[in-house]
Amino acid sequence: VEYVSGKVxxxxxxxxxxLKKLKSAERLFLLIKKLLPFTAASLSKGKILNEVQxxxxxxxxxxxxxxxxxxxxxxxxxxxxxxxxxxxxxxKRKMRENEGVIAKKLKTEEMQKIEExxxxxxxxxxxxxxxxxxxxxxxxxxxEKEEIQKEVEKAAGAHSQEDLTFRxxxxxxxxxxKVFTAQEVGRIIGIALMKQFGWKADLRNPNLEIYVHLxxxxxxxxxxxxxxxxxxxxxxxxxxxxxxIAWAMASLAEIKVGTFVLDPMCGLGTILLEAAKEWPDGYYxxxxxxxxxxxxxxxxLKAAGLNDKIELLKVSVIELPLPSESVDIIISDIPFGKxxxxxxxxxxxxxxxxxxxxxxxxxxxxxxxxxxxxxxxPHALAVFAHSVHCRYSSVGWQTMKEQAHGVIxxxxxxGAGNKIG
Amino acid sequence: MKLLTHNLLSSHVRGVGPRGFPLRLQATxxxxxxxxxxxxxxxxMIPKVEWAALLEAADTLNLAEVPREPTEGYEHDEDxxxxxxxxxxxxxxxxxxxxxxxxxxxxxxxxxxxxxxxNDEETET
Numbered sequence: 001v002e003y004v005s006g007k008v009x010x011x012x013x014x015x016x017x018x019l020k021k022l023k024s025a026e027r028l029f030l031l032i033k034k035l036l037p038f039t040a041a042s043l044s045k046g047k048i049l050n051e052v053q054x055x056x057x058x059x060x061x062x063x064x065x066x067x068x069x070x071x072x073x074x075x076x077x078x079x080x081x082x083x084x085x086x087x088x089x090x091x092k093r094k095m096r097e098n099e100g101v102i103a104k105k106l107k108t109e110e111m112q113k114i115e116e117x118x119x120x121x122x123x124x125x126x127x128x129x130x131x132x133x134x135x136x137x138x139x140x141x142x143x144e145k146e147e148i149q150k151e152v153e154k155a156a157g158a159h160s161q162e163d164l165t166f167r168x169x170x171x172x173x174x175x176x177x178k179v180f181t182a183q184e185v186g187r188i189i190g191i192a193l194m195k196q197f198g199w200k201a202d203l204r205n206p207n208l209e210i211y212v213h214l215x216x217x218x219x220x221x222x223x224x225x226x227x228x229x230x231x232x233x234x235x236x237x238x239x240x241x242x243x244x245i246a247w248a249m250a251s252l253a254e255i256k257v258g259t260f261v262l263d264p265m266c267g268l269g270t271i272l273l274e275a276a277k278e279w280p281d282g283y284y285x286x287x288x289x290x291x292x293x294x295x296x297x298x299x300x301l302k303a304a305g306l307n308d309k310i311e312l313l314k315v316s317v318i319e320l321p322l323p324s325e326s327v328d329i330i331i332s333d334i335p336f337g338k339x340x341x342x343x344x345x346x347x348x349x350x351x352x353x354x355x356x357x358x359x360x361x362x363x364x365x366x367x368x369x370x371x372x373x374x375x376x377x378p379h380a381l382a383v384f385a386h387s388v389h390c391r392y393s394s395v396g397w398q399t400m401k402e403q404a405h406g407v408i409x410x411x412x413x414x415g416a417g418n419k420i421g
Numbered sequence: 422m423k424l425l426t427h428n429l430l431s432s433h434v435r436g437v438g439p440r441g442f443p444l445r446l447q448a449t450x451x452x453x454x455x456x457x458x459x460x461x462x463x464x465x466m467i468p469k470v471e472w473a474a475l476l477e478a479a480d481t482l483n484l485a486e487v488p489r490e491p492t493e494g495y496e497h498d499e500d501x502x503x504x505x506x507x508x509x510x511x512x513x514x515x516x517x518x519x520x521x522x523x524x525x526x527x528x529x530x531x532x533x534x535x536x537x538x539x540n541d542e543e544t545e546t
Contacts, residue, residue, distance in 0.1 A: 257459070257461045257462055257465055258461070258462050258464075258465030258466055260469075281459060281461070281462055283425070283462075283466070285426065289538060294534060298532070298534070308454060308456050308510075311422065311423060311426045312533070312534045313426075313430075313534065313535055313537065314534055314535065314536040314537065314538060315535075315536075315537045315538060316538055316539070319433050319538075319539055320433070321430050321431055321432060321433050321441075321537045322429055322430065322431065323429070323431055323439075323442065326429060
């Protein structure tokens with residue numbers, strides 16, 4: 001596993017079904033190529049464009065291999081869906097089509113290179129027919145069904161490489177971003193692909209999406225493995241906090257059987273949903289002062305089938321009707337900024353949290369505050385900090401990191417101008 | 422609101438302190454849901470249960486077969502654990518009230534969610 005800023009690169013034998021379960025990543029791609037960045041400074045513009053073209057022409061094998069692995073993965077996924085749908089209780093799942101959601105603030109893209117294609121099922125040639133036969137026995141959200149059918153038809157339908165339609169999406173940042181626009185680079189790659197493989201470009205509805213990202217660390221090209229970002233959960237109807245962050249916070253909390261987990265400002269309940277989904281043996285309670293938020297949370301719980309796992313209370317975080325030292329874990333995304341007016345001193349909130357928490361047990365907060373408000377309670381073991389509205393002296397930040405048991409988000413995590421939740 | 426949750430809630434009306442527990446339960450709508458039985462989970466909850474409060478609430482709801490106290494070696498007593506599982510997790514108060522035993526203040530329960538917001542005069546701070 002290799003971790004660079006914003007990306008995790010890893011190899012695996014898992015199929016799409018397993019990969020769908022990745023919780024801390026925004027998106028997942030199948031890696032085509034990974035290179036050290038083009039030295040933008042030393043080469044002329046023309047030379048660099050040539051290098052970009054060579055991404056394709058120097059190594060067509062990588063591209064073809066990746067496409068073939070991608071196709072196989074999709075076929076395998078559909079087949080497995082068939083088998084599992086028959087036995088499982090038909091669950092109503094909602095898939096959100098909105099690819100525009102891939103926000104620029106996306107922070108972890110996972111890249112995957114499959115070294116060996118692990119085929120567990122016999123691949124059927126007539127995948128489309130099989131789908132039709134079983135359609136009547138399956139209850140599914142119609143949109144999702146069509147999605148998957150389309151994917152397979154597209155992948156399988158393009159019987160030869162020449163039938164494949166594609167689109168290149170490109171991102172350029174760092175040194176190379178100063179010299180080229182994403183469109184320029186994307187175009188060059190697109191043309192190279194057309195020349196090399198005879199594929200046709202289709203900007204509206206391609207079979208194959210190619211993502212290329214050039215920055216100061218790597219130049220990478222990959223194929224997105226899912227239409228919808230991983231962060232867009234099938235079990236969350238309306239997300240509040242980004243699901244990947246919510247999951248990460250919950251995983252820091254080390255929830256065990258019977259752990260009493262409270263989110264005293266739960267909003268739509270995203271953190272509790274992620275936690276209860278992954279660690280169903282905890283005892284989860286969410287609290288909020290807002291009727292509309294609680295209603296949204298209740299809807300979310302119902303849609304996720306988790307309303308037996310998570311209790312809701314309409315209470316105020318500074319007046320929690322709980323005895324002192326009664327809660328094992330508190331996880332919260334504290335509302336801040338102009339969007340939410342909490343009108344309460346953060347200190348009071350922290351004090352109340354301290355009161356109800358069992359001593360020396362984790363207090364996981366997500367914060368955005370000027371440094372003077374940050375005195376993590378002695379038993380605050382994990383603190384998130386978001387630095388846009390804070391000016392931490394490097395010493396202050398260091399001290400806090402030392403006090404914290406785990407810091408998931410380093411100050412650079414979110415980059416400039418981005419807010420959490 | 423499950424009885425496990427009721428067992429934890431206490432009134433925060435000004436001046437009430439520890440006399441704000443337990444909240445007197447009154448229910449106009451109750452629902453019983455089957456919930457998957459996890460013996461480990463129930464076993465871990467038992468030491469945290471305030472028994473008097475639980476029994477009072479269970480009696481108000483006319484629940485039958487409620488154990489009066491933990492049995493010896495309860496962690497392995499499946500019968501006991503199942504009964505506790507039922508009482509703590511499967512009975513849901515959808516509509517009703519919770520009353521502060523000291524001040525008399527009523528907190529409504531609506532759609533299963535207790536509203537325990539206090540207005541300014543009532544808060545401790």
